[in-house]
Amino acid sequence: MATQPAPLFDAALHARRWIADYCARSGPDDVLCKADDPAWAAMFEELATVASDDLGHARDRVQRHAVDIGTGFRIADEPDERPWPVSPVPLLIESDEWAGIARGVVQRADLLEAIVADLYGDASLVAEGQIPAALVTGSPYFLRPMVGLDPPGGKHLHFIAVDLGRGPTGEWRVLADHLRAPAGAGYALENRLALGRTLGGLQAKLNVQRHAPFFAAFRAGMAAMCRRTDPRIGLLTPGRFSPSYPEQAHLARYLGLLLVEGADLAALEDKVYVRTIGGLKRIDALWRRIDPRLLDPLAFDTHSQIGVPGLIDAYAAGNVVLSNAPGAGVLEEPAFAGFMAGLARRLLGEELLLPNIATWWCGQPAACDAVIARFDRMLIGPAFRATPLGMPGGSVAGADITGDARAALMADLARRPQDYVGQEMVRLSTMPVVVGDALVPRPFTLRVFAARSADGGWTVLPGGFARIGEHPDPQASVMGEGVWSADVCVYGPDPVAPDSLLTAPDSLHVRRNPGTLPSRVADNFYWLGRYLERGEALLGAIRVMLGNSIDVDGGAVLSAATVGRLVGLIVGAGAAAHPPSLRRADLAALARTAMEDEGWQSIATINRRAREIGEGSRDRLSADMVRLLEAPFPTHRGMLDRAGSLQRRYAAIAGLSAEHMGRTAAWRFHDLGRRIERAMAMARAIRLFGMPGASPDDLSVLLDLADSQISYRQRYPTGIARVPVTDLVALDPGNPRSLAFSAERIAKRLAELPVLSDDEMAEPQQWQATALQAIVTTSTAAEIDAETLGDIERRLGGVSDALARRYFLQGAEPLRAAELTLA
Known part of the structure; x- marks a missing residue:
């Protein structure tokens, strides 16, 4: 056999x-x-x-x-x-070991809550000498306006992160606490998604615990602290320039939270509202990712441009939950690590299950003497987040501080000892990471997350994420922030239920309203549509000028008058300066500037603005759309090749928005932006190339700019004439590039948007759009003239202005408008 x-x-x-x-x-x-x-x-x-x-x-x-x-x-x-740098090799932690870590994190969360409650309440720990007063008041994160305020829901902390280091013998110790705006849970979720797509069989093979129950518990915990049974919860972000904005957008989308910025919110009569296209809508809780000192310029930093005036008054009245409570970040200061063990015994009657690394605060004479005596064997660092004069570069091993730097540090240590701490030198365990095509050992730290669930207790994310150092040196001081991340898989012998954030099939009321649309988001989608359409129109003019017409007699042999009008169209858009002549070389230079020079309103400038909007709308745009918006400018050698690549990109984006975006209010604003910009561009093109006396070259260019050459040739095979060309590009309601089509869609989209009154009377943006449509509909191709087209352009601008005044509310305007709905 x-x-x-x-x-x-x-x-x-x-x-x-x-x-x-x-x-x-x-x-x-x-x-x-x-x-x-x-x-x-x-x-x-x-x-x-x-x-x-x-x-x-x-x-x-x-x-x-x-x-x-x-x-x-x-x-x-x-x-x-x-x-985001992800390693293909996860950190594996057995479930029994993880259970010990989770117990330690829960104990620590309870301790941190007790300390924060005391510091902003009775302050008995300071009065008893358990915490030196200078340790509290010396921190920039201690916020005096919060003293005496009872947090809505009764808890100061709702979500925390703890950085852990694993020692050579396998013990885990706390390196840092994160309470102000703990970041990283979204990255842990994304690491798991990326690893799951790469190692699809690992989940079942090792019974890896899932992340979804943790996030579901956190969402339920936030809702339980609100006063309303069906609360509206937002994630308050500093905006797209925040280092972790992509993570914030991903979390908001995953948890079903409203991603808002400070400008989206307004405080009125001790309640907080989000400015939406339907008026002011009540918001009950905010998972904030903004520095607490910038939250409310009336309570904290008066220079804050990203906060919400009056937010803390609403918080004090119990009408909005803030996660975490402002001021909790005082416990993040490195100096507090030296007091945590004693505070655990005082407040919990227990020893810490996860001890801190040994820390001596130099604000106490005995501790300062100990640091000086063992200087070369310690890590010397700032006691608070603010950098002291003696060590502008941050924490460093004492033995590495020599010469003038050592003298300067010692002098400042003698002058302001309270600004410094000494910590033991921590040696970290290593784990495998792929460098090149080989496995190499690198030190790592573990960030673990805990959140309050609906019953008020703590739940711990099974895994978190590991940060991996760049160098093989296992000292924590050398590792720094790390250069890779890795998923952390908690595994065990027991099968894991396939939990997800999907609820039971019959537990939710079916609805087709996708939810609240903030005015800022509507504004962004509107201008995204306008920028994309503007870029496509400018690119079309450049391509025609360079000779990319389907007409064999077009482009390169266009008359000088027609080319001059094309140049005027491009220059009039602010995309370039007028060329010295109409020679081919000067036209090529004009095209290059109009495409690539960001000192002008070029295509590169327009694309950058669209990309910026896309970066700030990650929670509402697909990954494919974001990738297309963020794609680098093409680098093909030929200018027409670069133009063709851009045209295909515009077409792909248009296809995604037409066929993959739900017909929500956000899409309607995006479509409005496209239609208004397209109609403006078409009115200008007809005024330049479609007036009485237009040459065949002019009319051919007009058909190119309207992308209507094929339609015209099929309809009129005998030749080109002004009236039928004008009818096709201006008045044909079946041509998606025509003025008539755009006018009809503008009126339709505005009719689909919410209105504020119930008298069934048209609002300004609606009746202006109706008037515009009437003018276009009642015009004839033979009679349409420059004056009519100019009037159409002005009316389009009026519709845009009215739409902006009605829906893109800014500043204090929505607080004064009597018609705005409060819900």
């Missing part, structure tokens, strides 16, 4: 070889080599199944999935986002 041939590829064999080679090079403190756990072998076998023998391919694949999801972050002072 013939034997079966051996398989060509053995994933288990590759996994064993990877592990053996890696452990031969790594140290004794590595989580993979020290664990000797079959779960790691199973994970690498799954990785080998995907990547064969190419670890670099696995890294590229998981990174590509992260990009597809839309994961990114921003470095301060950098104009563009960076892709």
Whole structure:
């Protein structure tokens, strides 16, 4: 009997070889080599199944999935986002070990809540000397206006993050607490999505615990603290320039929260409202990602431009929940780490399950003497987030501070000892990461998240995310912020229920209203439509000028008069200066400026503005749309090739918006922007190229600009004439590029938007659109003239202005308008 041939590829064999080679090079403190756990072998076998023998391919694949999801972050002072760096190798933690970590995080959350409640309440801990008063008042995150205020729902903390480091013997210790605006939960979710798409079989193979129950519990916990049974909850973001804005947008979309900025909100009679196209709508809770000092210029920093005046008054009245309570960030200060163990014994009657790294605050004489005596064996750092004069570069190992720098630090330490802490030098465990096409050991830290659920207790996200250092040195001071992230998989012997944020089929009332649309978002979608249409119209003029007409006699042999009008169209759009002549070289230079020079209203400038809107609308745009908006400017050698690439991109974006966007209010504003901009461009084109006396070249260019050459040739095969051309591009309601089509759609879209009164009378933007449509409908191709077209342009501008006044409410205007609905 013939034997079966051996398989060509053995994933288990590759996994064993990877592990053996890696452990031969790594140290004794590595989580993979020290664990000797079959779960790691199973994970690498799954990785080998995907990547064969190419670890670099696995890294590229998981990174590509992260990009597809839309994961990114921003470095301060950098104009563009960076892709979120994900390792294809997750950190594995067995469920029993994780249970111990979770108990420690819950204990710590309870302790932090108790401390914050005391500091802003009775302040007994300061009165008893458990916490030095200078430690509290010296922090810029201690907010005096919050003293004595009872938080709505009775709790100051609703969502926290804790950074943990794993020591050489496997013990976990706390490196930092994050309470002001804890970031990273969205990245943990996105890491899991990217890894799940790469290693699809890992979930079932290792019984990996899921993230969805944690996020569902947090959402339910926020709702439970609100006074209304069906509360409206928002995620308050600083905006698209926030380093973690992509994460915030992803979380808002995933949790079904309204993503709002300070300008979207208004405080009125101790309640908070979101400015929407339907009036002011009550908001009950805000998961804030704004620095608390910038939340309310009336209560904190008067220079804040991103806060909400009166927000803290509404909070004090119990009408809006803020997660977390402003002022809780005082406990993030590194100096507090030296007091946490004693406070746990005082407030909880327990020892810390997850101890801090040993910390000495130099504001206490004995502790300062200890730091000086052991200076070269400690990590020296700022006691508060503000950087002291003696160490402008942040925390550094004492032994590395020499010469003049050491003298300057010692002098400032003697002058202001309260500004400094000394901490033990922490040695971190390492984990495998793919560098090039090989596994190498790198130190890591673990960020864990806890949130309050509906019963007021704490639930812990099973896993969080790992941050991995760039260098092999395992000291925490050397690792810094890390350069990679990794999913953290908590696994065990018990099967995991397939939980998700999807609710039971019959537990929700079916509705077709997609929810509240803030005025700012409507404004963004409207101008996204206008910019895209404006760029496409300008590009069409450039392509015709350069000779890309389907008419064999067009383009390169257009008459000088026609070319001059095209130049006037481009120059009139502010895209370039008038060329010195109409020679080919000067026209090419004009086209290059109009396409690429961001010093003008060029296509590159228009695309940048559209991209900026896309970056600020991630919670409402598909990943494909965002990628197209963020695509770099084409670099093909030929200008017509670059123009063609841009045209195809515009067409793809138009297709996505036409066929993939739901017919929501946001889409209606986007379509309104397109129709108004297109109608304006077409009115200008007809005025330039379609008036009495127009040459065949003029009329051919007009058909090109209206993308109507084929329609005209099919309808009038015998030749080109002004009246039928004008009728097709101006008055034919079946031509989507015509004035008539745009006017009809503008009126229709405005009729579909909400109105504020119930008297069934048209609002200004509606009756102006109706009047515009009547003018276009009653015109004839033979009689339409420059005066009529100029009037149409002015009326289009009037519709746009009326629409903006009605829906894009800014400043205090919505608080004064008597008709605005409060709901």
